[in-house]
Amino acid sequence: MEKTLTIDGKQVPFKSNGAVPLRYNSQFNRSFFKDIMGMVGDPNAVAKGKKVEIDVMKIDFETFYSMTWVLAKTANPSITDPMTWLDGFEEFPIFEIYPELQDMIMSTLQSAKKK
Template sequence: MEKTITIDGKEVRFKATASFPLIYKANFNVDILTIIMPLLSELLGSMDDIVSDKTLKEGTLELTPSALSEMLENVYSLELIDVMNLLWTMAKCADDEIPDPLKWFSEFDEFPIFDVAVEAFPMLFESLFSKKKLKGTIAPMKTVKKSTSK
């Protein structure tokens, strides 16, 4: 998955691939799960107001930028530097030639971090989960009756 976003008049490519966790760990010496899992936990906790009963019955969920933006407002464990590191890693996945984060972010006079994150993060989350719909993938549970014979 790849997306080009215009930032400060420059076309910047972002990509989410299987190499994302490796690039993140190699550059920031932190396993991506220590960042992503608390983030996902808080995002999922804030979905109650966004996900309707109809959405659950149909087994579909469209993560729109406005929904993601609303969900991100409820995230308190994530630091700004974490968001910047995630975005830089996604850019590095798309273009191996970009410089280290300090140099790369310094190339921009303006970098609306949260606006860019709202556009780029859905790709990241989609790359972490199977694209199969949950509906129909879990076999129905069978009811097992207990035997009363002794």
């Protein structure tokens, strides 16, 4: 899954694929899946194969910034470390970015149905 967003007047590509959880774990020394599950409204829904969404009241913003960077790094391997990359934006409207990337993040938890 790929998407390009305009952030602070810049076109920023994002990409989700099978490497995202490993890239996240490697960069931040944290469990991607554990961090996502901490933000999901109903973690039991994942086990039942239901569509789940991130509960905005449970968002850990440090985790969300980290996940945003990983999706950007996956789309563009030449971007800098997370702090330097974020420093490149005067504005980073997290409440506008979050809904746009939620499906990409959640797609790592849900498998595609076999036909």
